[in-house]
Amino acid sequence: MELSIQKWGNSAAVRLPTELLSQLKVALGDKLSVDVRPEGVMLKAKRPTYALADLIAQCDAKAPVPADLKVWNDITSVGREAW
Numbered sequence: 001m002e003l004s005i006q007k008w009g010n011s012a013a014v015r016l017p018t019e020l021l022s023q024l025k026v027a028l029g030d031k032l033s034v035d036v037r038p039e040g041v042m043l044k045a046k047r048p049t050y051a052l053a054d055l056i057a058q059c060d061a062k063a064p065v066p067a068d069l070k071v072w073n074d075i076t077s078v079g080r081e082a083w
Contacts (some may be wrong), residue, residue: 004015021027024045031046 001017001020003016005012005014007013016024026032026045033044033046035042035044062082
């Protein structure tokens with residue numbers, strides 16, 4: 001894929017086609033990191049990192065459990081699961 005450098009105000013810009021955004025699994029507003037290397041420039045999609053404690057903190061402990069999930073409490077272990 002070949003991209004052109006174009007003028008954007010007082011700067012230069014390279015437009016990333018929708019197809020490339022899809023391949024990178026990024027969207028408008030996402031962040032890319034740039035590494036300058038002897039062979040050229042590398043763009044990397046910055047993926048968010050999540051800590052389990054942070055995700056759990058966002059949960060509502062008082063929210064009702066959907067009926068279809070309640071059956072999980074009655075399932076017996078079939079392997080080495082820890083309860």
